[in-house]
Amino acid sequence: MTTAIEFKHVKKDFHGTNVIPDLNLSVKKGELFVLVGTSGSGKTTSLKMINRLEPLTAGEILVNDRDTTTVPVRDLRWDMGYVLQQIALFPTMTVAQNIAVIPEMKGTPKKEIAKTIDELLTEVGLDPEVYRNRMPDELSGGEQQRIGILRAIASKPSIVLMDEPFSALDPLSRQQLQDLVLTLHQRYGNTIVFVTHDMSEALKLGDRIGIMRHGDLLQVDTPSAIAQHPVNDFVRDFFGASRAKNVYDIYVGRVGLVQGYLKEKPAVADNRIQTLDTEDTLRTGFEALANHDYLAITDDKVVQGYLDRQTVMAYLSMHENG
Amino acid sequence: MQTLIQTFMERRGDLLTALWQHLGISIAALVIAMIIAIPLAIWAVRRPKMAEGLLQLTSVLQTIPSLALLGLLIPLVGIGTVPAVIALIIYALLPIFQNTYLGISEIDDSIEEAADAFGMSRMRKLFKVEFPIALPQIISGIRTALVLIIGTATLAALIGAGGLGTFIMLGIDRNNTSLLLIGAISSALLAIVLSALVRWFQTAKPKQALTVFAVIVALLGSGGAYSAYANRTETITIAGKLGSEPEILINMYKDLIEASDAHVKVALKPNFGKTTFLFSALKHNQIDIYPEFTGSVLETLVKGNNPKSMTAVETYHLAKQRLAKQDEMSLLKPMAYNNTYALAVTKKFKQEHQLETISDLTQVDSLLKPGMTLEFIDRDDGLKGLKKAYGLDVTAKSMEPALRYEAISKGRINLVDAYSTDSELRQYHLAILKDNKHFFPTYQGAPLMTTAFANKHPKVVQSLNKLAGKISETDMQEMNYEVNVKNKSAATVAHNYLIKHGLLEGSN
Known part of the structure; x- marks a missing residue:
């Protein structure tokens, strides 16, 4: 797998204060990379340096092996979708006009743009006939951000940057949009850099996660590797803080992530195995284990792995220990 | 009310002309102010310190009293439409500049960031994003400017640019409430209608808006073209001071000149201003002729001490001599009456x-x-x-x-x-x-023009000299009475006098 984005000794000062001392990071092509951290950790700044909304103080960023400062900024940005926390749809444009912003600049034929708009709207579950000519202020927050995402991907960019895109949404919309991001990522195979302060969001979305604090990248790894081998206390605490207050409210998917799934289907009768979704809670899990020996954890009907009583108990004991 | 309607019916021709002038001056000023203020505001958005300075400057400009501003402009650009339009532009700058500047600079940062992140060029961002968002505020600035302009444009009459102010000025001068009301109401209505039109532009579909705008421009343009066409024969411009008497006189001048030469057209600018103002207009060839009084010449226009108790003839000769010498102007022979x-x-x-x-x-x-x-x-x-x-x-x-x-x-x-x-x-x-001791100075009216003009137009001089020694004080009182009290038009009164006294042939 080749590298899509590479930070090389990137340094960033704001008004003489250093916020990022020395950042080195590679994002692979086709990867959904999540940058997670508390506010002020430099994650959004790092993101904005990729499309040059923020200039670098020192070092370089390579996009598709080219130094971003040597590429005309327009070309760089036209091949780089951008989704904002504030959504920021253009209020005087219709839904269709918003989505058409980049294709129009690129000179894509009108008919083709119209076709793309309809396809995209249908894909995110918005009827083009109904939504095409609506104005942004006629949409709910969740609907607005769907359009925000479509606007970013309308011209099929190879890279999409997302800056805390769902933090202002209600939990239900957030969950739906997270699923949408995963679906779209799978379909278009683009590279996504996703910034969030929410560890559960990072765990759900990321192929790999980078955890940032005070401008430093503390650990870069897959969700389960981070969960199992946090590099230091901060990472462990950050990860822990993402867990529900009440142990019964924790998703069963989290247990598998931390403890690791049993990959092989246990050699027992099917009626000894209870199928649960990753987002079912441990409460449901305990009830199931009262009558069954194993849990099959599915995400979107696809079995992720299996859990037995011991695994759940081991997780529980770790959780109790903090 | 009855007199109001009657005055309106009598004056509707003049009103239409005045309305047209008013509209022309106002729209010209508004469009130019927009052309200056909007790009300036866009330029200033990225330079907040500069913008602060410009806001201060435009506010200061707005506090200059309009009369003072007009006065300041006269020595620079003379009189007529040009200084009027300049003054109006200066007043319109602040609301348009301020609203455009605020409208754009108050756009949410995230919207700006989005536009940048999508690789929009500065121009594209301006026209596709910033302008449409700021448009309601810009339009409201334009409307404020428009109402301001239409109100202030009534002062244009003071410096000979015409417009609805002529009615107001005339109304004040003649103590005629009907004229004053017609002028004031028309200008208020004009402001309301245009303001509504501008608001309609904001909500209208682009095609409709464009069509209406094109029609307005075409109408104004054809008006201008028509006046250019009408001016193709030689036009002599005659102005008069405020009041009915000068207006009657210049109408007589017009009748006499046009009767003697079919190729000459006379344009009248009644109620053009006060003594020194008209004199400077004449000096700068902005007008060709105006009736002046012998006494006023000696008192305010020329230098030199005036001997006491001069007879009318002595006064005229001294005035004529000094004008010729000091200003190269010709004061033709005076009429009989003494307006003193x-x-x-x-x-x-x-x-x-x-x-x-x-x-x-x-x-x-x-x-x-x-x-x-x-x-x-x-x-x-x-x-x-x-x-x-x-x-x-x-x-x-x-x-x-x-x-x-x-x-x-x-x-x-x-x-x-x-x-x-x-x-x-x-x-x-x-x-x-009777002033049997000749205590009061003599004020006899006579046509005043530059000597160059007089030499070039002997026929005009000849025509105007027909009035020499004519019109007694009671004649003038009677004619003023007909215009001021009986509300007859100055043109009719003047024409009737000329016919009656055999100065003009036939009756047409």
């Missing part, structure tokens, strides 16, 4: 006491109850000097000009100061007492 200060009594009082001259008043000192304007009482060439010259022993009550006629007709006073051709003399049946 005078003392007037009721005809009844005059007969009862057999009064003819001011000297006769000394016989009836004790019976006199004078009511006079404060200015007249206080001037050396007014009552002060008069008492000395004639040995008259009276004390006058000071009264407002309009009130003293009312008072004498009610019998509360019996002696007033007046101008010898005031229509009120006719209206209130008053008689002038």
Whole structure:
């Protein structure tokens, strides 16, 4: 797998204060990379340096092996979708006009743009006939951000940057949009850099996660590797803080992530195995284990792995220990 | 109300012309102000310090009183439409600049960031994102400017740019409420209609808006083209001071000149301004001819000491000589009447006491109850000097000009100061007492033009000289009365006089 984005000794000062001392990071092509951290950790700044909304103080960023400062900024940005926390749809444009912003600049034929708009709207579950000519202020927050995402991907960019895109949404919309991001990522195979302060969001979305604090990248790894081998206390605490207050409210998917799934289907009768979704809670899990020996954890009907009583108990004991 | 409607019907031709001028000046000023202020505001958005300075500057410009601004512009660009439009532009800058600047700079940062992140060029961002978002605020600035412009444009009449202000100025000058109301109401209506139109532009579909805008521009353009077409023969511009009398005179000039030469067109600019203003207009060739008074020439226009107690003929010759020498201007032969200060009594009082001259008043000192304007009482060439010259022993009550006629007709006073051709003399049946000691300076009216113009247009000079020695004081009083009180048009009154006295042939 080749590298899509590479930070090389990137340094960033704001008004003489250093916020990022020395950042080195590679994002692979086709990867959904999540940058997670508390506010002020430099994650959004790092993101904005990729499309040059923020200039670098020192070092370089390579996009598709080219130094971003040597590429005309327009070309760089036209091949780089951008989704904002504030959504920021253009209020005087219709839904269709918003989505058409980049294709129009690129000179894509009108008919083709119209076709793309309809396809995209249908894909995110918005009827083009109904939504095409609506104005942004006629949409709910969740609907607005769907359009925000479509606007970013309308011209099929190879890279999409997302800056805390769902933090202002209600939990239900957030969950739906997270699923949408995963679906779209799978379909278009683009590279996504996703910034969030929410560890559960990072765990759900990321192929790999980078955890940032005070401008430093503390650990870069897959969700389960981070969960199992946090590099230091901060990472462990950050990860822990993402867990529900009440142990019964924790998703069963989290247990598998931390403890690791049993990959092989246990050699027992099917009626000894209870199928649960990753987002079912441990409460449901305990009830199931009262009558069954194993849990099959599915995400979107696809079995992720299996859990037995011991695994759940081991997780529980770790959780109790903090 | 009835007189209002009547005045309206009589004047609707003039009103339409004035409305057209008003609209032309206003829209020209508005469009130019937009062309200046909007790009300037866009430029300033990225330079907040500069913007602050520009806001201060435009605010300061707006606080200059409009009359002062017009006055300041005259020595720079002369008179007429140009200074009027410049003044209006200066007033319109602030609301348009301020609203455009604020409208764009108050756009949410995230929207700006999105536009940048999508690789929009500066121009594209401006026209696709910033402008549409700021548009409502920009339009409201334009509307504010428009209302301001239409109101202030009434002052354009003061410097000869015409417009609805002519009606207001005329109304004030003639104490004619109907004229004043017509001018004021029309300008208010114009502001309301145009403001609504601008608001409609904001919501209208682009195609409709464009069509309407094109129609307006085409109408204004064809108006301009028509006036250019109408001007293709030689046009002589004759202006007159404020009031009915100069307007009657210049209408006579027009009739006489056009009757003698079919290829010459005369454009009239009545109520063009005051003495020095007209004189400077003539000097700068912005007008060709205007009627001036011999006394005013000596008093305000030329340099040199004036000997006391000159006869009318002496006054004229001195004025003519000094004008020719100092300003290379020609003052043609004057008409008969003398429009000067005078003392007037009721005809009844005059007969009862057999009064003819001011000297006769000394016989009836004790019976006199004078009511006079404060200015007249206080001037050396007014009552002060008069008492000395004639040995008259009276004390006058000071009264407002309009009130003293009312008072004498009610019998509360019996002696007033007046101008010898005031229509009120006719209206209130008053008689002038002869200034037998030539105390008051002579003010005889005569056409004034540059000597160069006079040499180039001998036919015009010839035509105007037909009025020399014509028109008595009572003739003038009568004509002023017909215009001011009977609301006849100055053109009709002038024409009738010329026909009646055989100065113009036939009746058309």
